[in-house]
Amino acid sequence: MGFMDNLRRGLERSRETINEIFYMGGEVTEDFWDDLEDTLVMGDMGAEVAIRVTDHLREQAAKENLTRSHQLRSALIERLSEEFPRASRDPFVDTPSIVLFVGINGAGKTTTVGKLAGRAQSDGVRVLIGGADTFRAAAIEQLEVWGSRSGVEVVTRERGADPASVCYDVIEEAEKRGSELVLIDTAGRLHTSSDLMRELAKVVSVTRKRAGITPVSVVLVIDATTGQNGLNQAKEFNDALDLDGLIVTKLDGTAKGGIALAISHQLNLPIYRIGVGESIDDLQTFDAHDFCAALVGEGVQ
Numbered sequence: 001m002g003f004m005d006n007l008r009r010g011l012e013r014s015r016e017t018i019n020e021i022f023y024m025g026g027e028v029t030e031d032f033w034d035d036l037e038d039t040l041v042m043g044d045m046g047a048e049v050a051i052r053v054t055d056h057l058r059e060q061a062a063k064e065n066l067t068r069s070h071q072l073r074s075a076l077i078e079r080l081s082e083e084f085p086r087a088s089r090d091p092f093v094d095t096p097s098i099v100l101f102v103g104i105n106g107a108g109k110t111t112t113v114g115k116l117a118g119r120a121q122s123d124g125v126r127v128l129i130g131g132a133d134t135f136r137a138a139a140i141e142q143l144e145v146w147g148s149r150s151g152v153e154v155v156t157r158e159r160g161a162d163p164a165s166v167c168y169d170v171i172e173e174a175e176k177r178g179s180e181l182v183l184i185d186t187a188g189r190l191h192t193s194s195d196l197m198r199e200l201a202k203v204v205s206v207t208r209k210r211a212g213i214t215p216v217s218v219v220l221v222i223d224a225t226t227g228q229n230g231l232n233q234a235k236e237f238n239d240a241l242d243l244d245g246l247i248v249t250k251l252d253g254t255a256k257g258g259i260a261l262a263i264s265h266q267l268n269l270p271i272y273r274i275g276v277g278e279s280i281d282d283l284q285t286f287d288a289h290d291f292c293a294a295l296v297g298e299g300v301q
């Protein structure tokens with residue numbers, strides 16, 4: 001299966017919701033606009049985006065005399081993709097680069113680190129994994145499995161070790177080895193736990209200081225199935241850590257994939273990668289147009 005097929009399959013549930021409005025008679029009536037706005041809100045895109053996008057399309061339809069709903073599909077795809085902030089650099093491609101992965105428990109940080117490391121290694125990038133999740137013993141084992149599968153070294157310490165000092169050691173090792181890409185997994189934590197968020201802020205500041213001129217990106221991994229709560233999580237993580245960007249996982253497990261747009265737009269943070277399934281090919285580079293085309297459906301006339 002190709003890249004676009006995986007994306008389309010992953011967003012199938014979300015697409016079904018949006019698709020319905022394009023099958024209702026086809027003639028653009030007053031109801032069509034109400035339905036479009038409601039559908040976008042229901043798909044978790046957020047009221048502000050839903051209203052703006054619908055108003056814009058409505059003006060465009062009047063200007064260009066678009067009277068059939070299917071004519072509006074491609075206009076909707078274009079309009080939605082413009083709502084996504086663009087990344088100024090890709091921290092997994094533009095090396096040297098150090099990336100810290102943060103997020104709540106089970107969001108998909110460890111598997112994402114494993115997949116990205118495997119991909120980078122097979123592309124010939126010198127990559128190193130850092131295991132700063134010293135809280136969950138299984139996370140260290142999980143990383144080691146990913147590491148040995150793809151031949152990537154994992155630097156970690158025993159369970160309970162101070163995560164900030166693990167990061168320090170990871171960067172030291174990366175310098176010795178001449179690593180180009182350093183991917184550091186951190187322990188999952190609830191955005192509401194102030195002690196753990198403070199600990200993470202320390203991890204970030206120690207890493208930045210030790211990294212010197214090498215860019216450090218703090219990336220929030222967020223599970224799309226958490227819906228609107230994901231938006232609250234993202235706000236708290238962003239306030240505490242000044243995030244650089246997002247990876248949205250498990251888009252295959254929700255009918256409300258619009259949450260990716262709501263979070264990215266509201267926090268003005270780019271999405272670097274999306275997860276649309278459990279296989280390594282399901283972690284994809286984010287492209288706003290492809291994402292919106294898979295979300296809206298390219299349509300049968």
Ligand SMILES: Nc1nc2c(ncn2[C@@H]2O[C@H](COP(=O)(O)OP(=O)(O)OP(=O)(O)O)[C@@H](O)[C@H]2O)c(=O)[nH]1
Binds near residue numbers: 139187277
């Ligand atoms: N369906 C689906 N499952 C995913 C995706 N990304 C990750 N997962 C699964 O989500 C589960 C949790 O992933 P982990 O990587 O262990 O999560 P984590 O954030 O490291 O968890 P903690 O270490 O507890 O913070 C695993 O079973 C992954 O296979 C995705 O895009 N789609």
